[in-house]
Amino acid sequence: MQVALISLGCAKNLVDSEMALGLFKKDGYQITNNLEKADLIVINTCGFIQSAKEEAINMIFNMLKYKKENKKIMVMGCLSQRYKDILENEIPEVDRFVAIDEYHNFGEIVLQLMGTKTNNQKFLSYNQRVIGTPNHWAYVRIADGCDNHCSYCAIPLIRGKYKSRQLDDIYKEVDSLVKNGYKEIVLISQDTTRYGKDINTSIEELLEKLSSIKDLKLLRFLYLYPDDVTKELIQVVKNHDNIAPYFDIPMQHGSNRMLKLMNRRGTTEKALELIDYIKKEVPNAIFRTTLMVGFDYETDEDFDKMIGFVEDAKFDRLGVFKFSKEEDTPAAMMHGDIDEETKNKRYQELLKVQRKIAIKNSKKQVGKIHKAFIESYDSSMKKYKARSYAFAGDEVDGWIYLDSDRKLNSGDEVKVKIVGYYVYDLLGEII
Numbered sequence: 001m002q003v004a005l006i007s008l009g010c011a012k013n014l015v016d017s018e019m020a021l022g023l024f025k026k027d028g029y030q031i032t033n034n035l036e037k038a039d040l041i042v043i044n045t046c047g048f049i050q051s052a053k054e055e056a057i058n059m060i061f062n063m064l065k066y067k068k069e070n071k072k073i074m075v076m077g078c079l080s081q082r083y084k085d086i087l088e089n090e091i092p093e094v095d096r097f098v099a100i101d102e103y104h105n106f107g108e109i110v111l112q113l114m115g116t117k118t119n120n121q122k123f124l125s126y127n128q129r130v131i132g133t134p135n136h137w138a139y140v141r142i143a144d145g146c147d148n149h150c151s152y153c154a155i156p157l158i159r160g161k162y163k164s165r166q167l168d169d170i171y172k173e174v175d176s177l178v179k180n181g182y183k184e185i186v187l188i189s190q191d192t193t194r195y196g197k198d199i200n201t202s203i204e205e206l207l208e209k210l211s212s213i214k215d216l217k218l219l220r221f222l223y224l225y226p227d228d229v230t231k232e233l234i235q236v237v238k239n240h241d242n243i244a245p246y247f248d249i250p251m252q253h254g255s256n257r258m259l260k261l262m263n264r265r266g267t268t269e270k271a272l273e274l275i276d277y278i279k280k281e282v283p284n285a286i287f288r289t290t291l292m293v294g295f296d297y298e299t300d301e302d303f304d305k306m307i308g309f310v311e312d313a314k315f316d317r318l319g320v321f322k323f324s325k326e327e328d329t330p331a332a333m334m335h336g337d338i339d340e341e342t343k344n345k346r347y348q349e350l351l352k353v354q355r356k357i358a359i360k361n362s363k364k365q366v367g368k369i370h371k372a373f374i375e376s377y378d379s380s381m382k383k384y385k386a387r388s389y390a391f392a393g394d395e396v397d398g399w400i401y402l403d404s405d406r407k408l409n410s411g412d413e414v415k416v417k418i419v420g421y422y423v424y425d426l427l428g429e430i431i
Contacts, residue, residue, distance in 0.1 A: 001116060003029045004038035006063070007132065008056055009046025011188050011222075011394060013077060014132055015141045016103070017044045020076070021130035023107055023121065031130065035063070040072045040114060045079035047158060050324040053079060064093050072113055074098060078158045100159065126165070126173055136373055136411030137184035137218075137393055138177050142170055142206065146190040148225065150252070151263040151330040152295065152323065155190055162191065164199045167206055171213075178216045183373065183411065185210070186393065187221040193228035204236050211240040217413070218389060220244040226251060227266035229274055238282050244389040245282045249274075250290040254309025255302040258295055263330065268309050275313050286390045288317035288397070293350060294343035295323045297336035303346050307353055316361050316390070317397050317424075318354045322347055355423060362421035365390075370428065372400055374412040384408050386416060386428065398424035 003024045007017035020042065021031055032038055041063050045056035056079045067073055076098040080087065084097050096113050098106065107122040121128075131138050146155045147162040174185050187206075189195060195203040203221070210219055219242055226249045237243050249271075253259050256267050278285050291306060310318065322343045325332045370388035378385050378401070385399040400416055408414070420427035 001029050001039040001114065002032045002034075002037055003040045003042060004032050004035050005042040005044065006059060007044045008059060009044070009048065009052060009078065011139050011186070012141055012144075012190070013044055013046055015126075015129070015139055015188075016077065016100075016124065018129035018132050019124035019126065020044070020106065021132075022128035023124060024110070025130055026121065026128060027107070027110070027116065035066050038066075039070065040074060041066060042074045042076060045075060045077035047078035047082045048154060049321075049326065060091060060094065064091075067093065072096070074113065076100075076103075081158050082154070126169070127176070131177075131182075133393065134375060134410050136182060137186065138182045139186050139188050140170060140174055140177070141165075141189060142187050142192065142195050143189035147194065148191060148265075149263060151261065151334075152292070152326065154326040154329055157328055159190070162189075162194055162198060164194075164196050164201075166199065167196070167201050167209065170206065171209055174210050174216070175213050178213050181411075183215075183217040183413070184393070185216060185219050187219070188223060191223060191225050191228075192221050193224045193230075193233070204230070204232050207233075207236050207240070207243055211243055216242055218242055218244055220246055220389070220392065222248040222392065224249045225265075226271050226274060229278075231277070234278055234281050245285045246288070246389055246392065247278060247285055248288040248392070251309075252290065252292050253295065253302075254291065254306030255298075256305075258298055258302050258306075261297060261334075262292075262295060268305070272309070272312055286316045287313070288319075288392070289313070289315050290319040290321065291350065292321050292323050293346040294338040296331060296334040296338065298338055298346075303349075307350065310350065310353055310357070314357050314361065315354070316358070317392075318350075318358075319396065320347055320350050320354075358424050359421070362423065362426060365418045365426055366421060368418050369431065370400065370416045370418065372414055372416050372428070374408045374410055374414060375399070376410060377408075386414065388416070398426075400426045400428045402428040402430055404430055 005017055005021055007014050043059055046052040072095040074096045075094050080097040081100040084099050087097050104123045106124050143164045145159040145162045149156055193203055237245050254268050372386040372388040375385045375387055383401040391397040415431045416428035417431050418426050419429050
């Protein structure tokens with residue numbers, strides 16, 4: 001039998017998709033991209049914000065057109081977790097909605113749906129994945145859930161309380177991936193800095209242990225809560241050449257008043273102190289953040305403070321989101337709505353400010369040497385795309401573009417001198 005899986009949403013959701021495919025593969029399914037031939041189409045959904053929910057619903061209806069006799073449609077993920085009863089009533093054409101809290105029984109659910117024999121493994125396993133990223137790097141999820149309870153966020157409602165994986169289990173998974181040729185490992189969770197606090201260990205201890213794995217070229221960790229980035233953590237990064245000096249610190253806003261309304265710990269002053277300290281200790285550090293415009297009660301003064309914060313911090317990478325209310329969150333009960341025109345205006349203005357900063361930051365890279373991995377060949381640019389420690393692999397940051405007289409393959413390691421820049425991308429020459 002053949003199965004096709006469509007994974008929507010974040011990297012953490014992708015890991016669930018990879019585990020599902022691993023179970024299907026072990027059960028003898030052939031994994032296919034051909035939706036016409038698939039006996040089972042699985043859609044792993046995101047339910048985090050309104051646009052993600054709309055994307056998921058549209059994808060479900062698009063997939064229903066492939067449904068024929070004996071072909072099944074399964075929907076899993078955050079949308080199923082949050083709205084399972086409603087979805088079952090509204091879209092009865094879907095054969096099975098699988099909530100996240102049913103993943104421990106995933107194999108049995110597939111058996112009931114498809115009538116096929118299984119290997120008797122019911123649960124999704126981190127150590128049984130079909131990796132969906134390129135063949136030289138992979139995500140490793142070190143925890144699930146979240147305890148931060150930001151007022152706008154539905155993740156605790158969907159994923160539950162923060163739960164760290166055991167350190168030895170993570171080590172075994174990373175060691176196995178490296179032995180199978182993966183050169184870069186990207187650690188992810190909803191809040192990576194919180195790792196281990198519930199099981200008597202820490203992110204610092206985890207990084208120390210993983211960095212010792214032979215042939216691990218690059219260890220990257222994403223999604224750091226600014227208030228929990230410790231000096232010890234910074235020193236661990238500083239002291240290990242194979243840990244990327246890449247600090248992904250979602251700030252959400254640049255006004256302390258708005259941070260309080262968002263139920264975020266810390267202040268912008270503390271965040272700027274942290275960034276300055278990191279720059280002194282790790283001069284080649286790269287900084288990424290995300291910010292939100294249009295949160296309830298956001299005034300022009302609040303927005304101006306966010307602009308000033310961005311200009312002071314000089315982030316290398318910056319993502320901007322327009323706030324949308326999520327039901328059952330504290331923010332859904334607020335009554336200080338910002339109109340869409342104002343949201344759009346602030347969104348564009350913030351991107352314009354960041355564009356100027358990005359150009360200056362990119363210009364500073366000229367002349368520097370980067371060790372990089374080849375990702376792919378861009379036929380429109382007629383150049384290879386590469387990534388160094390300064391570029392995460394989630395297609396958000398940009399690329400190093402370069403030429404080569406010889407054919408290069410995904411995962412090839414090259415040493416690159418930066419000779420030019422665009423806005424967010426760099427231009428390099430192979431040394």
